[in-house]
Amino acid sequence: MKVNARPERPKRKDFNRLSSRVIPGLMAVRVSNLVKYFGKKMVLKGISFNVERGEVFGLIGPNGAGKTTMLRILATLLVPSSGVVEVFGLDVVKDAEEVRRIISYLPEEAGVYPRLTGLEYLEFMASLYAKDEEELRKIIDEGLRIAGLGDRIRDRTSTYSKGMRRRLLLARVLMVRPKLAILDEPTSGLDVLHAHHVRRMIREYAKQRGLTVVLSSHNMLEVEFLCDKVALIHDGRIVAEGSPRELKEAYGAENLEEVFAKVARIG
Amino acid sequence: MLKEIKELVRDPRILVGVILVPLLIFPLMGGLSSIAMESAQKELASIRVALVDEDHSQYSSLVKDVLSRMPNVILVDVEGANWMDNALAQDARAIIRIPDGFGENLSKGLRGNVELYVVVKSLSMSESGVQGALSGALSYISRALSTVIIGAYAPGLNATNVLNPLIVESRTVFKGEVVDAPPERFVSSAIAQSFTMPIMMLIIMVLASQTAVTSIAIEKEEKTLETLLTLPVKRVTVLWGKLVGSTIVAALAVLAYVAGFSYYMAVFLPVQQVSPSGASLSVPVEGYLVLATSLFLSLISLLALSLLIGAYAQDVRSAQSLFGLIFIPILIPAFLLMYADVSALPLGLQILLYVIPFSHPMIAAKAVFVGDYLTPLLGILYNVAFTVLVLSIATKFFSSEKVVTARIALRRGAEAT
Numbered sequence: 001m002k003v004n005a006r007p008e009r010p011k012r013k014d015f016n017r018l019s020s021r022v023i024p025g026l027m028a029v030r031v032s033n034l035v036k037y038f039g040k041k042m043v044l045k046g047i048s049f050n051v052e053r054g055e056v057f058g059l060i061g062p063n064g065a066g067k068t069t070m071l072r073i074l075a076t077l078l079v080p081s082s083g084v085v086e087v088f089g090l091d092v093v094k095d096a097e098e099v100r101r102i103i104s105y106l107p108e109e110a111g112v113y114p115r116l117t118g119l120e121y122l123e124f125m126a127s128l129y130a131k132d133e134e135e136l137r138k139i140i141d142e143g144l145r146i147a148g149l150g151d152r153i154r155d156r157t158s159t160y161s162k163g164m165r166r167r168l169l170l171a172r173v174l175m176v177r178p179k180l181a182i183l184d185e186p187t188s189g190l191d192v193l194h195a196h197h198v199r200r201m202i203r204e205y206a207k208q209r210g211l212t213v214v215l216s217s218h219n220m221l222e223v224e225f226l227c228d229k230v231a232l233i234h235d236g237r238i239v240a241e242g243s244p245r246e247l248k249e250a251y252g253a254e255n256l257e258e259v260f261a262k263v264a265r266i267g
Numbered sequence: 268m269l270k271e272i273k274e275l276v277r278d279p280r281i282l283v284g285v286i287l288v289p290l291l292i293f294p295l296m297g298g299l300s301s302i303a304m305e306s307a308q309k310e311l312a313s314i315r316v317a318l319v320d321e322d323h324s325q326y327s328s329l330v331k332d333v334l335s336r337m338p339n340v341i342l343v344d345v346e347g348a349n350w351m352d353n354a355l356a357q358d359a360r361a362i363i364r365i366p367d368g369f370g371e372n373l374s375k376g377l378r379g380n381v382e383l384y385v386v387v388k389s390l391s392m393s394e395s396g397v398q399g400a401l402s403g404a405l406s407y408i409s410r411a412l413s414t415v416i417i418g419a420y421a422p423g424l425n426a427t428n429v430l431n432p433l434i435v436e437s438r439t440v441f442k443g444e445v446v447d448a449p450p451e452r453f454v455s456s457a458i459a460q461s462f463t464m465p466i467m468m469l470i471i472m473v474l475a476s477q478t479a480v481t482s483i484a485i486e487k488e489e490k491t492l493e494t495l496l497t498l499p500v501k502r503v504t505v506l507w508g509k510l511v512g513s514t515i516v517a518a519l520a521v522l523a524y525v526a527g528f529s530y531y532m533a534v535f536l537p538v539q540q541v542s543p544s545g546a547s548l549s550v551p552v553e554g555y556l557v558l559a560t561s562l563f564l565s566l567i568s569l570l571a572l573s574l575l576i577g578a579y580a581q582d583v584r585s586a587q588s589l590f591g592l593i594f595i596p597i598l599i600p601a602f603l604l605m606y607a608d609v610s611a612l613p614l615g616l617q618i619l620l621y622v623i624p625f626s627h628p629m630i631a632a633k634a635v636f637v638g639d640y641l642t643p644l645l646g647i648l649y650n651v652a653f654t655v656l657v658l659s660i661a662t663k664f665f666s667s668e669k670v671v672t673a674r675i676a677l678r679r680g681a682e683a684t
Binding site: 101103 | 490493494500501667671672
């Protein structure tokens with residue numbers, strides 16, 4: 001496994017400059033020898049990987065492999081037991097607040113405040129990022145476009161279907177133009193139309209706007225469609241890593257599903 | 268924060284439980300109890316009393332005469348060996364039996380025997396009203412008999428003066444000043460105040476704490492907590508948003524409560540307001556400031572503690588059971604102080620009260636009332652220390668991963684990976 005030399009971490013005061021400027025050679029995500037315990041149980045057993053800027057990186061693996069824990073650490077919700085995790089050069093523990101300003105996290109089972117309308121929800125979220133009224137309007141307009149819920153956006157979210165809620169949540173994630181989007185099972189449980197909408201939006205933001213994405217999924221077609229690079233996690237370890245094409249070649253498989261099955265059996 | 272308030276106020280659980288119920292419960296309670304009271308009074312307005320006169324003396328006739336002239340008594344004459352059955356057959360609520368020899372005893376200067384039987388029909392409040400009316404009637408009869416006896420044996424004496432030889436002019440000494448008001452009136456108004464203050468504070472604290480204890484659990488249940496914690500909002504701000512949101516809901520609840528309560532007092536209990544004339548019972552502005560500070564500090568530390576405890580719950584239901592942990596230390600001082608002053612309690616209880624930080628505003632409410640500022644100020648100092656401690660623990664907790672994983676301590680295997 002190739003691990004890049006650690007780039008120099010920017011100072012906090014340089015942060016605003018950093019978020020609007022591209023620093024060549026800086027990895028979007030750098031995970032090095034990450035270990036996570038829950039009590040005495042070791043859930044992540046020394047994980048290392050890098051995600052390049054603008055890359056869509058997929059984590060796949062069976063249930064309980066450690067994908068969600070990995071994403072929650074990236075999202076600053078959990079703290080590594082040991083190892084280094086950096087997002088655009090910022091440490092997820094020491095610089096957690098700065099990291100939160102450049103990431104947007106979509107948990108697998110995320111909810112929305114049921115007593116707010118879809119529009120109020122987007123307005124509330126946008127207000128946390130916008131510096132002025134103009135920017136606020138811009139963010140909300142973008143959110144409305146991504147959600148694509150039409151007039152229903154004025155209804156309370158408690159009346160939404162799961163697909164509509166997921167679209168609203170995705171709008172929240174993407175509209176604030178994060179540098180890194182962390183998506184845990186972005187389309188799980190959605191019907192074909194909602195899932196298609198969600199995938200189309202992720203792809204649009206990644207390809208056209210250079211958004212870096214780390215996602216987990218059980219849908220291998222989705223992973224092949226969206227991801228530039230994939231890591232297979234099994235029992236807290238990365239057992240294979242590469243582009244979908246490289247992985248298929250390496251395992252002599254027709255598709256990622258076969259790769260997954262072979263790796264899982266080996267594991 | 269606006270989101271907190273919108274969410275809380277739009278939550279039907281909060282709207283109904285915290286705002287509507289107190290608004291409606293008092294008028295409803297008042298309405299029902301006044302209906303009950305009216306029917307009880309109707310019952311008191313005409314009590315059927317059976318008189319069994321076996322004495323037939325001038326004194327037993329006097330008893331009969333006095334009874335028959337009482338406005339709320341319907342007198343029924345009963346005779347014969349089956350007097351009890353006869354009386355019951357005539358639906359008597361009480362039977363007064365004057366045995367033979369009653370008048371003879373009285374005329375010898377002895378006391379006369381009378382038997383009173385009261386028919387208990389139900390075990391309600393109106394029953395004690397009937398008994399009250401009966402004992403009132405008997406003491407009236409007693410006085411009438413005394414007057415007749417005194418008139419017969421000492422014609423020169425004024426019977427009323429003999430029966431009431433003392434004229435008492437009572438005044439109250441309060442804070443070293445003599446107040447021209449009888450102490451029972453003065454004290455009853457003071458008691459009303461010292462009784463209601465702990466209750467009001469108990470209610471404010473319970474409502475605020477209940478809102479806070481469930482607020483993290485609601486976020487967990489609705490799966491919004493993880494998103495909230497990854498937003499570019501300082502964790503301390505999240506904590507304060509929840510504290511302020513709960514306080515505002517508590518304030519709304521207090522307003523609803525006060526509105527409902529004063530409506531109840533004004534419409535259903537038009538009791539004469541006792542205001543001790545001349546007494547400086549009013550609390551000066553600085554007193555209210557001390558009281559408000561004490562209550563505010565207690566509320567903040569209570570809410571922070573509730574948030575902390577509530578964060579360990581996985582859902583709203585378990586959060587509500589955890590609320591019991593907080594409820595007890597609020598309930599203890601409220602109940603102790605409703606009935607007694609701190610100084611009147613045994614030393615152990617006194618220490619307990621001073622240790623519980625939520626007692627201090629209740630203690631302050633009483634202390635300020637009698638012009639004691641040292642106790643509340645010491646209480647405030649203690650509460651400042653406690654609040655700082657709880658807030659720093661809560662801030663630390665909210666900045667750590669525990670706020671997400673706290674439930675793991677209870678059910679580690681459930682962690683999603």
